[in-house]
Amino acid sequence: MPQYDYVVVGGGTAGSVIASRLTEDPSVTVAVIEGGPSDVGRDDVLTLRRWMGLLGGELDYDYPTTEQPRGNSHIRHSRARVLGGCSSHNTLIAFKPLPSDWDEWAERGAEGWDAASMEPYFGKLLNNIVAVDEKDRNAIARDFVDAAQAALGVPRVEGFNKRPFDEGVGFFDLAYHPEDNKRSSASVAYLHPVMDERPNLTLLLETWAYRLELDGSRARGVHVRTKDGEEVYVEAAREVIVCAGAVDTPRLLLHSGIGPREQLEALGIPVVHDLPGVGENLLDHPESVIVWETHGPIPENSAMDSDAGLFVRRDPEFEGPDLMFHFYQIPFTDNPERIGYERPPHGVSMTPNIPKPKSRGRLYLTSKDPEVKPALDFRYFTDEDDYDGRTLVDGIKLAREIARTEPLASWLKREVAPGPEVTGDEELSAYARQVAHTVYHPAGTCRMGASADELAVVSPDLTVRGLTGIRIADASVFPTMPAVNPMIGVLMVGEKCAELLTGSDA
Numbered sequence: 001m002p003q004y005d006y007v008v009v010g011g012g013t014a015g016s017v018i019a020s021r022l023t024e025d026p027s028v029t030v031a032v033i034e035g036g037p038s039d040v041g042r043d044d045v046l047t048l049r050r051w052m053g054l055l056g057g058e059l060d061y062d063y064p065t066t067e068q069p070r071g072n073s074h075i076r077h078s079r080a081r082v083l084g085g086c087s088s089h090n091t092l093i094a095f096k097p098l099p100s101d102w103d104e105w106a107e108r109g110a111e112g113w114d115a116a117s118m119e120p121y122f123g124k125l126l127n128n129i130v131a132v133d134e135k136d137r138n139a140i141a142r143d144f145v146d147a148a149q150a151a152l153g154v155p156r157v158e159g160f161n162k163r164p165f166d167e168g169v170g171f172f173d174l175a176y177h178p179e180d181n182k183r184s185s186a187s188v189a190y191l192h193p194v195m196d197e198r199p200n201l202t203l204l205l206e207t208w209a210y211r212l213e214l215d216g217s218r219a220r221g222v223h224v225r226t227k228d229g230e231e232v233y234v235e236a237a238r239e240v241i242v243c244a245g246a247v248d249t250p251r252l253l254l255h256s257g258i259g260p261r262e263q264l265e266a267l268g269i270p271v272v273h274d275l276p277g278v279g280e281n282l283l284d285h286p287e288s289v290i291v292w293e294t295h296g297p298i299p300e301n302s303a304m305d306s307d308a309g310l311f312v313r314r315d316p317e318f319e320g321p322d323l324m325f326h327f328y329q330i331p332f333t334d335n336p337e338r339i340g341y342e343r344p345p346h347g348v349s350m351t352p353n354i355p356k357p358k359s360r361g362r363l364y365l366t367s368k369d370p371e372v373k374p375a376l377d378f379r380y381f382t383d384e385d386d387y388d389g390r391t392l393v394d395g396i397k398l399a400r401e402i403a404r405t406e407p408l409a410s411w412l413k414r415e416v417a418p419g420p421e422v423t424g425d426e427e428l429s430a431y432a433r434q435v436a437h438t439v440y441h442p443a444g445t446c447r448m449g450a451s452a453d454e455l456a457v458v459s460p461d462l463t464v465r466g467l468t469g470i471r472i473a474d475a476s477v478f479p480t481m482p483a484v485n486p487m488i489g490v491l492m493v494g495e496k497c498a499e500l501l502t503g504s505d506a
């Protein structure tokens with residue numbers, strides 16, 4: 001039976017950070033159980049601009065969503081099956097969470113996760129975080145930035161991570177190497193430089209963790225299935241750290257009998273530890289899309305086809321931005337086409353996004369068979385006040401204002417979707433929700449909270465409530481959604497977890 005000091009389940013975004021940091025000490029042994037293959041030498045993975053080619057492919061677990069009465073039921077959630085996890089698959093937009101994001105966590109019981117305490121972890125990140133390079137700044141994206149500034153009066157931002165902001169428009173910071181468009185993913189930054197040099201780091205690739213082993217309330221190890229179908233038990237002398245992401249972490253806990261008693265009993269899964277919050281609080285950043293045809297083709301240069309964005313604060317009382325836009329240098333018509341719109345030969349899109357959505361979803365099992373994918377019910381746009389739906393309507397209206405403004409206006413031939421005839425709030429809302437998509441930010445399904453919080457799954461030291469020898473570190477521990485894209489927050493969770501582990505050794 002193989003035994004390691006630490007067993008990290010998931011060599012993804014947070015898992016890569018933790019495995020790398022723990023093995024800085026040559027006396028500590030770590031095994032990483034990773035469901036996917038290595039990303040080393042794979043141009044299809046390592047070239048940032050090829051990210052869209054990975055969606056739905058052999059490196060994507062590709063999770064469907066349940067029927068969404070007020071949203072789009074056709075959304076598929078890409079989750080990467082490769083070393084580096086979703087940081088090997090995503091667009092690498094790199095935002096340090098805003099101070100208000102961390103402070104909100106602390107207010108909700110995540111003691112020690114306030115903005116001042118979290119700031120140092122950003123400085124520790126090994127990823128190459130840089131603004132979109134000049135050569136990658138497409139002319140139409142530059143004109144979008146100018147038009148948004150002129151139309152809405154928001155400041156132009158050069159370097160969104162330099163200081164906190166409530167509003168602003170500009171090119172993103174990305175975790176990439178502009179000279180060859182290569183990713184600076186978690187695996188590239190944290191594992192590639194050390195993986196051949198550290199005998200204390202073992203990567204068990206294409207190996208799937210299907211059950212956690214507990215001895216009473218203490219986690220002892222993980223049951224895994226290798227690529228060849230062999231079942232192996234991997235033991236952790238010190239701790240198991242689950243980093244399988246916001247979908248697969250609760251999935252693994254539930255199949256191990258850790259979760260809401262009622263759900264487990266109904267499926268015939270023996271209850272090992274009744275923990276009602278597992279799978280609850282499913283968060284995401286949904287967005288909608290407005291598409292324009294352009295008069296002609298768009299220049300080719302880009303980092304990843306959505307290099308600039310806009311943040312707006314509609315409500316001056318709100319802490320941070322309350323509406324966000326990605327600007328796509330492509331006609332992003334996957335969902336509009338499903339309801340009859342046509343893809344123009346060339347075009348652009350703006351995607352109004354809800355930084356702080358109020359709707360809350362839920363992940364649950366429908367079968368005791370670990371092979372069956374869990375149900376993801378995001379309950380998009382179901383919040384009581386329809387705050388989420390209204391945000392998209394406001395977004396479409398603002399997008400139109402920007403499109404009417406030079407220097408963007410003269411690029412645009414016509415609005416393709418929803419089309420200029422769709423103007424009423426109800427019609428706009430119906431369109432916006434029907435064609436809504438995800439930017440793949442599921443989070444919150446094993447959320448962190450104070451000891452008195454019955455629905456918290458992990459404590460502020462990331463240990464699973466009521467158990468020992470097991471922590472969770474990935475997007476599932478987010479108590480609430482940051483207003484910005486979450487990857488940097490996940491990397492910082494990884495850094496903090498590594499420090500908690502090495503600190504607790506002392």
Ligand SMILES: Cc1cc2nc3c(=O)[nH]c(=O)nc-3n(C[C@H](O)[C@H](O)[C@H](O)COP(=O)(O)OP(=O)(O)OC[C@H]3O[C@@H](n4cnc5c(N)ncnc54)[C@H](O)[C@@H]3O)c2cc1C
Pocket residue numbers: 009010011012013014015033034035036078079080081082083084085086087089090091092093094095207208209210243244245246248249252439440441442473474475476484485486487488490
């Ligand atoms: C297409 C796409 C675009 C995105 N764009 C951005 C962006 O531009 N900026 C941003 O901030 N965020 C973006 N995100 C979101 C961001 O990438 C994620 O929030 C973040 O990477 C999640 O990290 P994680 O550690 O929680 O999970 P992951 O990185 O998904 O890691 C989980 C790992 O665990 C492995 N695993 C899962 N289950 C098991 C199991 N049972 N056994 C063994 N291994 C297992 C998986 O193979 C994976 O490697 C995007 C995501 C996607 C998919």
